[in-house]
Amino acid sequence: MELDPLLLSRLQFAFVVSFHAIFPVFTIGLASYIALLNGLFYKTENPAWDRLALFWTRVFAVVFGMGVVSGIVMSFQFGTNWSNFSQASANFLGPVLSYEVLTAFFLEAAFLGVLLFGRGKVPQGVHLFAAIMVATGTFISSFWILSANSWMQTPAGTELINGTFMITSWFEAIFNPSFWYRFTHMGMASFLTGGFVVAGVSAWFLLRGRDVEANRKALSMCLWLLLVLAPAQAVVGDFHGLNTLEHQPTKVAAMEGNWETRSHAPLLLFAITDQEAQTNRFEIGIPSLASIILKHSPSGVVPGISEVPRDEQPPVWIVFWAFRVMVALGFLMIGVAIAGAVLRKRGTLYSNPLFLKTLVGMIVTPFVAVLAGWIVTEVGRAPWLVYGMMNQAESVTPSLTGGMALFTLIGYVAVYAVVFWAGIYYLTKVVRNGMLPEGEQEEVTGETERPSRPLSAAHTPFDDADPARS
Amino acid sequence: MEMFDLSVIWAIIIGFGVIMYVLMDGFDLGLGILYPFAPDEESRDVMMNSVAPVWDGNETWLVLGGAGLLGAFPLVYSVFLPALYIGVFLMLAGLIFRGVAFEFRFKSRKNRRWWNRAFCWGSAVAAFAQGAVVGAYIQGFAVEDFAYVGGALDWLTPFTVMTGLGLMCGYALLGSTWLIMKSEGHVQEWAYRITPILLAAVLAVFMAVSLWTPFVNPDVWERWFSNIQLIWIFPALALAFAFLVYRSVQKRSEGLPFVATLGMFIFTYLGLIVSKWPVIVPPNYTIWDAASAPESQLFLLIGTLFVIPIVLTYTAWTYWVFRGKVKVGEGYH
Numbered sequence: 001m002e003l004d005p006l007l008l009s010r011l012q013f014a015f016v017v018s019f020h021a022i023f024p025v026f027t028i029g030l031a032s033y034i035a036l037l038n039g040l041f042y043k044t045e046n047p048a049w050d051r052l053a054l055f056w057t058r059v060f061a062v063v064f065g066m067g068v069v070s071g072i073v074m075s076f077q078f079g080t081n082w083s084n085f086s087q088a089s090a091n092f093l094g095p096v097l098s099y100e101v102l103t104a105f106f107l108e109a110a111f112l113g114v115l116l117f118g119r120g121k122v123p124q125g126v127h128l129f130a131a132i133m134v135a136t137g138t139f140i141s142s143f144w145i146l147s148a149n150s151w152m153q154t155p156a157g158t159e160l161i162n163g164t165f166m167i168t169s170w171f172e173a174i175f176n177p178s179f180w181y182r183f184t185h186m187g188m189a190s191f192l193t194g195g196f197v198v199a200g201v202s203a204w205f206l207l208r209g210r211d212v213e214a215n216r217k218a219l220s221m222c223l224w225l226l227l228v229l230a231p232a233q234a235v236v237g238d239f240h241g242l243n244t245l246e247h248q249p250t251k252v253a254a255m256e257g258n259w260e261t262r263s264h265a266p267l268l269l270f271a272i273t274d275q276e277a278q279t280n281r282f283e284i285g286i287p288s289l290a291s292i293i294l295k296h297s298p299s300g301v302v303p304g305i306s307e308v309p310r311d312e313q314p315p316v317w318i319v320f321w322a323f324r325v326m327v328a329l330g331f332l333m334i335g336v337a338i339a340g341a342v343l344r345k346r347g348t349l350y351s352n353p354l355f356l357k358t359l360v361g362m363i364v365t366p367f368v369a370v371l372a373g374w375i376v377t378e379v380g381r382a383p384w385l386v387y388g389m390m391n392q393a394e395s396v397t398p399s400l401t402g403g404m405a406l407f408t409l410i411g412y413v414a415v416y417a418v419v420f421w422a423g424i425y426y427l428t429k430v431v432r433n434g435m436l437p438e439g440e441q442e443e444v445t446g447e448t449e450r451p452s453r454p455l456s457a458a459h460t461p462f463d464d465a466d467p468a469r470s
Numbered sequence: 471m472e473m474f475d476l477s478v479i480w481a482i483i484i485g486f487g488v489i490m491y492v493l494m495d496g497f498d499l500g501l502g503i504l505y506p507f508a509p510d511e512e513s514r515d516v517m518m519n520s521v522a523p524v525w526d527g528n529e530t531w532l533v534l535g536g537a538g539l540l541g542a543f544p545l546v547y548s549v550f551l552p553a554l555y556i557g558v559f560l561m562l563a564g565l566i567f568r569g570v571a572f573e574f575r576f577k578s579r580k581n582r583r584w585w586n587r588a589f590c591w592g593s594a595v596a597a598f599a600q601g602a603v604v605g606a607y608i609q610g611f612a613v614e615d616f617a618y619v620g621g622a623l624d625w626l627t628p629f630t631v632m633t634g635l636g637l638m639c640g641y642a643l644l645g646s647t648w649l650i651m652k653s654e655g656h657v658q659e660w661a662y663r664i665t666p667i668l669l670a671a672v673l674a675v676f677m678a679v680s681l682w683t684p685f686v687n688p689d690v691w692e693r694w695f696s697n698i699q700l701i702w703i704f705p706a707l708a709l710a711f712a713f714l715v716y717r718s719v720q721k722r723s724e725g726l727p728f729v730a731t732l733g734m735f736i737f738t739y740l741g742l743i744v745s746k747w748p749v750i751v752p753p754n755y756t757i758w759d760a761a762s763a764p765e766s767q768l769f770l771l772i773g774t775l776f777v778i779p780i781v782l783t784y785t786a787w788t789y790w791v792f793r794g795k796v797k798v799g800e801g802y803h
Contacts, residue, residue, distance in 0.1 A: 079551030
């Protein structure tokens with residue numbers, strides 16, 4: 001069998017980026033939450049906020065460290081597997097991606113150390129300032145990354161001359177047509193992720209009766225946040241979809257599983273797509289609803305996949321199902337948030353074991369939803385890398401053979417399997433260890449004024465046979 | 471932009487980033503290479519503790535270099551990475567393993583043996599791959615029409631295996647002299663003992679590369695031997711520093727061996743650069759061929775000039791805070 005370097009490179013990129021994405025998605029939301037907790041403590045002097053802040057800062061440290069490690073690979077992937085694309089788009093992507101790295105460095109150099117290790121060593125106001133700056137920095141980082149990605153989806157501000165993209169307007173390129181939609185959608189997804197993780201972990205502690213006061217506070221504030229954000233995200237997602245309809249109609253057609261351009265398009269709940277025959281073999285849908293959602297009228301004409309030739313179509317079933325997974329999980333989140341509001345009104349929010357257990361289970365859902373969403377937008381762009389201008393086949397490294405790509409694909413899977421097993425295992429230990437007992441300060445063993453690495457902010461031992469060290 | 475040649479400015483910035491990376495990650499990779507030869511577990515603790523606070527800051531320069539190349543010299547990025555495809559993977563895998571091993575070894579006792587191995591092998595593989603990259607750079611790349619056209623293992627030749635092993639020795643030397651500076655007692659004694667051996671190995675490779683390079687690459691021959699020039703000062707100074715390493719170890723100096731080793735590295739590096747300048751993708755492409763559009767170089771320059779001084783200040787501060795000896799049994803985690 002001939003190994004296809006293009007397919008293998010796509011698989012490798014999808015694998016590496018998916019693994020990487022899990023971490024920043026969480027840290028962006030968590031950073032803001034930590035800043036909020038520090039702010040509440042600053043204002044109210046209630047030690048519960050401080051203990052929560054300390055606990056979540058430790059978790060943040062480990063997740064941030066994992067994000068950095070997996071991010072290193074990303075910054076080389078473009079060159080190793082997509083060298084033609086790198087060469088063609090470097091005038092724009094080079095500076096933009098470098099700015100992301102510079103932002104991360106600046107953040108780490110200036111504020112992360114103060115946030116992780118400065119507690120009790122710098123004035124409280126300075127510590128709060130560092131927390132706010134770290135939270136802001138994570139947003140600036142995602143700003144650059146999403147600008148780069150959005151430009152690939154809806155290129156603007158550049159001109160393709162002799163196979164190289166030349167900048168005509170930095171402003172138009174950075175703030176390209178899909179940028180603000182993607183940035184908002186993704187920022188809210190990060191907050192939802194942070195919210196559901198914190199809610200789930202607090203629920204887990206409440207089920208075991210640990211640190212009841214602090215965890216009630218955390219759960220309560222998270223559920224208020226989710227009650228607002230989960231429905232709002234559906235609205236933002238809808239606007240994002242309409243923007244995609246304008247700029248990438250084929251992607252929307254694939255999301256809807258709609259092959260022919262038509263009015264009164266149904267909203268499909270279930271379908272077995274058949275790309276070969278360019279139709280659905282079986283479908284269950286709500287009549288005219290897709291037309292209503294996309295065109296705000298039952299007679300609205302919705303574009304079909306077959307508008308473009310077959311070799312310009314994305315693999316429809318992936319886009320179709322990934323979209324349904326994302327939307328279904330989104331509605332599940334809205335449902336849980338509303339259930340929380342109902343229980344709060346009844347006064348049984350902290351005592352309903354079924355609801356608390358559900359929240360624990362919900363921890364994974366935002367991660368799955370985010371990955372599904374990215375699959376929709378990335379696979380839905382296929383076969384284009386820079387939409388309408390440069391396709392994947394033109395972008396792949398010309399000297400790359402199938403064997404080479406297979407070697408590194410297996411290699412990265414193996415490396416990540418080991419490293420992330422260790423990381424996730426350790427993270428769960430940090431979380432299970434929980435908060436410090438009230439009134440007890442974190443031990444400081446002659447480490448005063450020492451800056452350090454993110455992971456060392458968590459003092460939990462890796463394995464159990466180690467009572468002497470902590 | 472008539473007054474400044476942005477490509478030259480960027481070449482200096484990237485060149486600075488590369489040597490910062492080599493010097494700083496060099497000694498902590500070197501300690502990883504020396505790891506299995508350490509006399510006991512106690513000295514391993516000292517070795518690790520001596521670099522624990524700084525190693526991840528050291529590696530940030532690598533990421534900055536990668537991103538900076540894409541922004542300023544995309545041709546380098548899009549030729550080197552495909553040409554060194556397998557080597558880059560090995561290097562990244564090595565760096566990831568050793569980085570994670572670093573963190574979890576301190577938090578682990580039952581599984582410590584495994585983290586030790588990961589630390590050592592990760593460091594050795596990463597160092598070898600980086601040395602082979604240097605060798606491949608001296609060799610040059612099969613490039614046609616701004617794209618790499620060679621095979622997967624073109625970079626792996628007897629010459630690059632030698633430079634790979636050579637850089638492993640060089641990093642080990644940086645590691646052992648660093649350890650002289652940061653340790654005391656029997657750990658320092660051990661470091662004093664191995665330093666001359668490593669120095670001899672590095673000098674042997676240094677000589678071999680110097681003699682071999684003109685055969686691998688005639689342009690280099692031309693530059694060095696067509697007429698005797700000022701550039702001979704670089705290898706001369708590198709050798710002088712090598713002698714200083716030897717003398718200072720004999721005299722039991724504590725800081726000087728490390729400083730002298732840094733000098734050796736810096737002048738060898740400058741010697742390598744003048745062999746090639748202004749070619750950046752050998753054999754044919756200069757920094758101006760490899761450059762991105764001037765407006766892109768300028769756009770990125772602004773942020774870089776803002777951030778680099780802050781990172782340097784922070785780095786200097788970290789090293790200052792952690793100055794002094796690491797004692798046996800002194801926990802750092």
